[in-house]
Amino acid sequence: MEAPTNLVAQRRFKLAELKRRGFDPYPHRFDFTHSITDLRASFDRLTGPELETRPERVRVCGRVMSLRPQGKAGFLDLSDGEQRIQVYMRRDKVDDASYDLFQLLDLGDILGAEGVLFRTRTNELTVLASRLQHLSKNLIPLPEKWHGLTDVETRFRQRYVDLIVNPEVRAVFAKRSRIIREIRSFLDSRGYLEVETPVLQAIAGGALARPFITHHNALDLDLYLRIALELYLKRLIVGGFPRVYELSRIFRNEGISTQHNPEFTMLEFYQAYSDFRDLMDLTEEMITQIVEVVTGSRTVTYQDQVLDFNRWQRYSLRDAIVRFWPESVPAPAGDDLKSPERLRALARSVNAKFELTDGPGKLLAAIFEEVAEPHLIQPTFIYDFPTEVSPLSKTKPDDPETVERFELYIAGMEVANAYSELNDPAEQRARFEDQLRQRGLGDDTAHAMDEDYIRALSYGMPPTAGEGIGIDRLTMVLTNSRSIREVILFPLLRPEADTLPQALGEVDADK
RNA sequence: GGGCCGUUAGCUCAGUCGGCAGAGCAUCUGCCUUUUAAGCAGAGGGUCGCUGGUUCGAGUCCAGCACGGCUCACCA
Numbered sequence: 001m002e003a004p005t006n007l008v009a010q011r012r013f014k015l016a017e018l019k020r021r022g023f024d025p026y027p028h029r030f031d032f033t034h035s036i037t038d039l040r041a042s043f044d045r046l047t048g049p050e051l052e053t054r055p056e057r058v059r060v061c062g063r064v065m066s067l068r069p070q071g072k073a074g075f076l077d078l079s080d081g082e083q084r085i086q087v088y089m090r091r092d093k094v095d096d097a098s099y100d101l102f103q104l105l106d107l108g109d110i111l112g113a114e115g116v117l118f119r120t121r122t123n124e125l126t127v128l129a130s131r132l133q134h135l136s137k138n139l140i141p142l143p144e145k146w147h148g149l150t151d152v153e154t155r156f157r158q159r160y161v162d163l164i165v166n167p168e169v170r171a172v173f174a175k176r177s178r179i180i181r182e183i184r185s186f187l188d189s190r191g192y193l194e195v196e197t198p199v200l201q202a203i204a205g206g207a208l209a210r211p212f213i214t215h216h217n218a219l220d221l222d223l224y225l226r227i228a229l230e231l232y233l234k235r236l237i238v239g240g241f242p243r244v245y246e247l248s249r250i251f252r253n254e255g256i257s258t259q260h261n262p263e264f265t266m267l268e269f270y271q272a273y274s275d276f277r278d279l280m281d282l283t284e285e286m287i288t289q290i291v292e293v294v295t296g297s298r299t300v301t302y303q304d305q306v307l308d309f310n311r312w313q314r315y316s317l318r319d320a321i322v323r324f325w326p327e328s329v330p331a332p333a334g335d336d337l338k339s340p341e342r343l344r345a346l347a348r349s350v351n352a353k354f355e356l357t358d359g360p361g362k363l364l365a366a367i368f369e370e371v372a373e374p375h376l377i378q379p380t381f382i383y384d385f386p387t388e389v390s391p392l393s394k395t396k397p398d399d400p401e402t403v404e405r406f407e408l409y410i411a412g413m414e415v416a417n418a419y420s421e422l423n424d425p426a427e428q429r430a431r432f433e434d435q436l437r438q439r440g441l442g443d444d445t446a447h448a449m450d451e452d453y454i455r456a457l458s459y460g461m462p463p464t465a466g467e468g469i470g471i472d473r474l475t476m477v478l479t480n481s482r483s484i485r486e487v488i489l490f491p492l493l494r495p496e497a498d499t500l501p502q503a504l505g506e507v508d509a510d511k
Numbered sequence: 512g513g514g515c516c517g518u519u520a521g522c523u524c525a526g527u528c529g530g531c532a533g534a535g536c537a538u539c540u541g542c543c544u545u546u547u548a549a550g551c552a553g554a555g556g557g558u559c560g561c562u563g564g565u566u567c568g569a570g571u572c573c574a575g576c577a578c579g580g581c582u583c584a585c586c587a
Contacts, residue, residue, distance in 0.1 A: 006521095006538095007520095007521050007556085008521085010538065010539075066547070066548090068546050068547060068549055068550095069543085069546095070543060070544065070546060070549075070550090071542075071543035071544060072543085072544060073544035073545085073546090074544085075546050075549085086546085086547070088544090088545070089544095090544050090545090092544080093544095107538095118545095119545095120545045120547090121545045122545075122546075122547075124545085124546085124547070126545080141537065141538080142521085142522080142537090143521075143522040143523080143537090144521085144523060144537065145522090145536070145537080146522095146523080146535085146548055147522070147524085147535095147536080148522080148523085149522070149523090150522090150523070151518095151522085151523090151579090152580060153518090153578070153579045153580080154579095156579090157579095165522095207586095208586085210585090250587095252586065252587075254585055254586045254587090255512085255584070255585050255586075257584095257585085257586085258582090259586085259587075260586060260587070264587075266587085353585095407587095413587085414586095414587055416587095417587075445585090468587080472587090473587070483580095493579080494577090494578065494579085
């Protein structure tokens with residue numbers, strides 16, 4: 001049979017040839033002595049003469065990333081995803097089966113190699129193979145070795161390929177895992193209990209956002225995917241756990257952008273007998289520690305900025321508006337940030353978007369987002385938010401229009417949101433009712449009434465502070481990623497066109 | 512959802528004024544026992560995203576559609 005020209009068909013041909021010669025194309029295991037990363041850690045420092053004096057016999061396995069045949073010998077590179085090791089095969093050092101296998105190898109195959117370590121003339125640490133074992137077949141050719149895979153759509157749809165050929169992508173997700181591990185360790189060491197609460201909820205509460213709707217068949221019940229972790233975690237504070245956290249996925253039925261994916265990962269933690277000031281200090285400590293552990297420094301380059309986590313800033317929302325007010329527009333005077341008429345005029349003057357039904361709180365928030373948010377590059381806490389946009393927060397003792405709440409901004413992105421939790425059930429009911437009025441005015445992100453939550457508060461919830469941290473955005477900052485899709489393994493994309501089954505059929509068709 | 516941009520070989524990309532579909536890597540054949548973007552000689556490989564239109568002739572011009580990127584809107 002002639003070798004076919006189509007690349008996939010060529011590889012299927014080689015797979016059949018492997019079978020024909022008695023190789024198991026998909027064996028069950030390989031008994032390795034070192035991962036490639038471990039191997040390098042152990043032997044990178046040994047010289048050629050040292051390796052000759054004390055011969056080291058190893059079995060390693062990984063994906064063939066480079067093949068350099070050279071007559072009756074040849075080199076190949078095996079990768080474990082992180083590191084590579086060179087393997088040298090020569091006719092007079094291996095058995096016939098291993099030699100045949102080498103002739104049939106393709107880039108991308110998974111291979112096991114046994115042999116002794118040595119250094120080549122160019123001083124490269126190398127396994128001199130005595131035996132090669134085929135472990136799995138690559139049927140779809142990998143992207144090119146030099147330019148790699150750059151097509152963004154393919155990188156996201158086939159993240160597995162992205163991870164095989166782009167080590168820096170792998171590094172991003174290793175960092176993400178490290179961030180999450182540090183968060184858990186930080187909270188665990190402070191007496192927090194990690195808990196899991198429902199994803200499927202009859203009332204999607206705890207945030208101002210539109211939910212996804214789903215359906216339970218047996219109960220014939222429409223349910224929502226959660227938009228926040230908040231309300232169930234506070235029920236647990238009522239239940240007597242003084243410190244709880246959940247680090248998990250939430251879902252918001254909103255647009256997709258470089259900073260938004262419909263499902264994203266949120267950390268929420270709640271601490272009884274504390275207020276939002278305690279969490280400001282805690283957040284500064286936690287994030288500084290994560291930054292240092294994950295990046296090795298307290299200064300981080302993000303795009304063309306240097307973020308300095310030695311110098312955290314704190315402004316009230318009103319101060320931030322005044323401080324970052326554009327020079328070209330007349331600045332607000334003393335009481336301007338209080339009257340709805342003046343606020344509307346100011347919002348118009350800076351092109352902030354608002355509805356005519358918006359009260360002073362919403363107007364203030366809209367002005368803040370337009371005027372100040374883009375300037376909040378360095379780690380900055382903004383505190384004292386309008387009650388109108390904070391239906392679950394406790395008001396300040398001397399000002400019912402303002403709540404004890406802060407948001408953390410880094411690189412112009414909102415990364416965290418925290419407040420002293422409102423625990424007065426009567427006031428909570430009134431706030432929900434106000435939200436229902438806003439919903440009636442057309443705001444479909446306004447909060448729904450949650451009677452069970454009010455009932456829980458009625459049993460008595462200790463004074464509590466709670467916070468949410470957007471893990472994806474924090475990861476963006478620490479991996480210098482411009483798009484949230486770069487830090488989510490499988491970001492949401494429209495389904496692939498119907499060309500996929502054909503491509504697969506080509507691969508699957510057995511012979 | 513709006514605006515702008517993109518889609519050509521497995522991958523990365525050229526393709527002039529509308530006139531035979533190109534390169535590098537990868538693949539295949541031959542040679543090559545310390546190479547490493549190995550080398551030398553030769554060869555094969557295309558639904559130019561899809562559907563229409565204009566034209567003697569369309570990868571190229573026009574329209575619609577699909578998918579993606581950036582951006583605006585929405586949000587965290």
